[in-house]
Amino acid sequence: MVGRARFELAVSWSQTRRFSGLSYRPRFLSRLILDRLAGVSKKVAESDVHIRPMLEADLDAVLEITNSAFRELVERTTGRRPEGPMFASGLGRYRLSLDPLGCHVAVRGDEVVGANFSVLRGTLGWFGPLAVRPDAQGLGIAQLLVQEFFRSAGERGATLMGLETMANSPQHVHLYMKLGFRPSWTGISFRREARAAKLLPGVEIDGAAPELSYVYPGYDATNDARSTRSAKMGVSLGYRNGFAVCHTVSTLWADPTIAYVPLIAAPDRETFDVLVRAVEAVAREHGKMRVVTQVPGSSVATQQALLEHGYETGGAALRMKRGEALDYDAGPFFYCDDWH
Numbered sequence: 001m002v003g004r005a006r007f008e009l010a011v012s013w014s015q016t017r018r019f020s021g022l023s024y025r026p027r028f029l030s031r032l033i034l035d036r037l038a039g040v041s042k043k044v045a046e047s048d049v050h051i052r053p054m055l056e057a058d059l060d061a062v063l064e065i066t067n068s069a070f071r072e073l074v075e076r077t078t079g080r081r082p083e084g085p086m087f088a089s090g091l092g093r094y095r096l097s098l099d100p101l102g103c104h105v106a107v108r109g110d111e112v113v114g115a116n117f118s119v120l121r122g123t124l125g126w127f128g129p130l131a132v133r134p135d136a137q138g139l140g141i142a143q144l145l146v147q148e149f150f151r152s153a154g155e156r157g158a159t160l161m162g163l164e165t166m167a168n169s170p171q172h173v174h175l176y177m178k179l180g181f182r183p184s185w186t187g188i189s190f191r192r193e194a195r196a197a198k199l200l201p202g203v204e205i206d207g208a209a210p211e212l213s214y215v216y217p218g219y220d221a222t223n224d225a226r227s228t229r230s231a232k233m234g235v236s237l238g239y240r241n242g243f244a245v246c247h248t249v250s251t252l253w254a255d256p257t258i259a260y261v262p263l264i265a266a267p268d269r270e271t272f273d274v275l276v277r278a279v280e281a282v283a284r285e286h287g288k289m290r291v292v293t294q295v296p297g298s299s300v301a302t303q304q305a306l307l308e309h310g311y312e313t314g315g316a317a318l319r320m321k322r323g324e325a326l327d328y329d330a331g332p333f334f335y336c337d338d339w340h
Contacts, residue, residue, distance in 0.1 A: 048108060048109070049106055049107065049108050049113070049136075049139060049141055050106070050107045050108075051104055051105070051106050051107075051144065051145065051148060052104065052105060052107060053100070053101075053103070053104055053105075054092075054096055054100075054103040054104055054105045054115065055105075056093070056096065058092075058105050058112055058115070059092035059093060059096070061105075061111075061112040061115075062092050062105065062112065062115040063085075063087065063089065063091065063092055065112065065113070065114065065115055065131045065132075065133050066086075066087055066091070066115065066129055066131040067085050067086050067087055068131075068133070068134070069131030069132060069133065069134065070086050070087070070129065070131060071086060072134060073166070073169065074086075077166060077168050077169050078168075084254065085254040086253075086254060087129070087252065087253065087254055088250035088251055088252055088253060088254050088255075089254070090231075090233060090249055090250060090251050091117075091251055091252060092117075093231060094227060094231050094233050094247075094251040095117040095119070095251070096117075097227040097230060097231050098119060098223055098224065098227040099117070099118050099119055099120050099223065101120075101152060101156065102117070102118025102119070102120055102125070102127070102149070102152050102153065103115075103116070103117050103118060104116060104145065104148060104152075106132070106136070106141045106145065108136060113132065113133045113135075113136035113141070114130070114131065114132040114133060114136060114141045114142065114145065115130070115131060116128065116129070116130035116131075116145050116149070117129065117130075118149055118152065118153065119339075120153055120156060120158060120223070121219055121220055121221055121223070121224070122157070122216075122218040122219050122220030123157055123158055123159045123160065123216065123217060123218030123219065123220075124158065124159075124160045124161075124162075124216050124218075124219055125149075125153035125156075125158040125160075125161050125162075126161065126162045126163055126164075126339045127146070127149045127153075127161075127163055128163050128164065128165075128339070128340065129340065130142060130145060142175075143175070143179070146176075146179055149161070157218070158323070159217075159218070159323050159324045159325075160216065160321060160322075160323035160324055160325060160326070160328070161181075161321070161322055161323050162181070162319060162320060162321040162322070162323075162339060163176065163181065163319075163320055163339060164187050164317040164318065164319050164320075164339040164340055165317065165318050165320065166317065166318065167186075167316070167317070167318040173318065173320075176320050177320075179322075180322045181320035181321060181322045182320060182321055182322065182326065183318055183320045184320075184321075184326070185296065185297055185298060185318075185319035185320070185321065185326075185329075186296070186297030186316045186317065186318060186319055187294045187295070187296060187297065187316065187317045187318075187319045187338065187339055187340075188294065188295050188296075188297055188303065188313055188314075188315075188316045189292065189293075189294055189313065189314030189315050189316070189317075190292075190293050190294070190295055190303070190306045190311040190312070190313060190314065190336075191258075191290050191291060191292045191293070191311060191312060191314055192290065192291055192309070192310050192311040192312060193289065193290055193291075194259060194280055194283040194284045194288050194289060194290060194291055195280055195284065195310075196284055197277045197278070197280040197281040197284065198277070198281055199277075199278050199281050200239075200274050200277065200278070202239055202240070202274075203237055203238070203239050203274065203275075203278045204237070204238040204239070205235050205236070205237060206225070206228075206229050206235055206236055207225075207236070207238045208222070208225065208238075209221040209222045209224065209225045209236065209238070209243050210238060210240075210241050210242070210243055211241070212241075212243060212265050214241070214265075214267050214331070214333055215265050215328070215331070215333060215335060216325065216328045217325070219265075221243055221245070221263060221265070224236065224245050224262070224263060225243075225245070228245055228247065232249065233247045233248070233249045233251050234246045234247035234248045234249060234259075234260075234282070235248075235282055237275055237278045237279065237282070239266075239271055239274045239275055239278065240267075240271050241266075241267050241271065242264070242265060242266035242267065242271035242272065242274070242275050243263070243264070243265050243266075243275075244261065244263065244264040244265075244275040244278065244279055245261065245262050245263045245264075246259055246260075246261050246278075246279045246282045246283065247259065247260040247261070247262065248282065248283065248286040248288060252338070252340055253292070257288060257289040257290060258288060258289070258290045258291070258292045259279065259282065259283030259286065259288040259290070259291045259292070260292055260293075260338075261279050261291060261292065261293035261336060261338075262293075262294075262337070262338045263336060263337055263338070264276070264279070264293065264334070264335065264336040264337075265333065265334070265335055265336075265337075266333065266334040266335075267333050267334075268333075268334070269301075269305060269334060271334075272302070272305055272334035273305070273309075276305075276306070276309055279291060291311075292314075293306075293336040293338065294317075294336060294337065294338035294339070294340070295335070295336050295337075296319065296329035296330075296335060296337060297316070297319070298327060298329045298330035299329050299330065299334070299335050300330075301332075301334060302334045302335055302336060305334060306336075317339075317340070319339060
């Protein structure tokens with residue numbers, strides 16, 4: 001039971017449904033995965049847990065659970081318990097706006113005991129952060145929420161799904177491997193001090209996201225542009241066929257001094273360089289000290305370009321995937337994409 005409890009921290013979320021067994025068969029779950037989850041489903045049903053869509057009224061409880069669960073995870077894996085919030089106060093509001101159909105909570109009685117976020121960019125989806133309240137761990141909630149992520153993303157057309165997790169947490173790696181994810185990739189943090197820069201002619205602010213199928217067939221960042229603008233978290237930037245998102249109100253980490261860049265996609269180096277400078281200009285204009293982004297370990301050209309721009313590497317996360325074209329991010333384009 002202890003091993004099961006340690007699995008609970010990193011999975012996904014689900015839709016209103018009392019689980020008295022598997023009442024549906026998600027398109028992208030294999031027979032093996034369904035068999036493994038059947039016992040978990042019964043366990044959750046016996047604990048009187050409901051999974052439903054996340055509501056705006058849930059966000060305070062969700063943030064509290066997410067912070068406390070990840071503090072415990074960090075303490076367990078490093079021996080050091082972080083002080084203060086780990087995640088930005090705007091995390092829930094932004095993610096709920098970004099993918100309302102993919103955000104879910106687990107409820108026991110009338111209390112939220114678990115939650116997860118999902119991001120869907122057309123045919124590519126990823127989930128997290130997921131957290132289960134410590135006193136609700138060991139009930140199989142996290143595993144069922146992964147199942148719901150499969151169902152929700154699959155029904156909306158996702159053909160590639162993924163997540164990032166801590167490489168030094170073998171329990172999580174084992175869980176995700178059981179659910180069909182392969183631990184063969186990384187996500188590498190890059191950051192540098194915000195420097196004086198100017199928007200070059202041709203850079204469009206808060207315009208429509210361009211067609212980005214050169215990243216992955218069916219890849220679509222329209223919702224990123226919409227939610228960044230409507231939630232007033234920052235700006236989206238377009239140049240030729242490239243696109244970037246720069247958040248000047250933090251939507252992930254609880255550090256108000258950073259400009260957070262969840263996405264840059266560019267078909268060539270020239271476009272990428274213009275967008276990097278545009279992000280830095282926005283960061284500086286809003287008084288931010290540093291620019292922070294994440295790069296797939298497979299995108300060597302992007303890493304080299306950022307190093308030449310003066311960025312330094314930070315930590316690395318284990319990136320796990322299942323679906324089609326798993327090595328898409330090794331393609332001949334430039335690409336920053338944070339799956340936290």
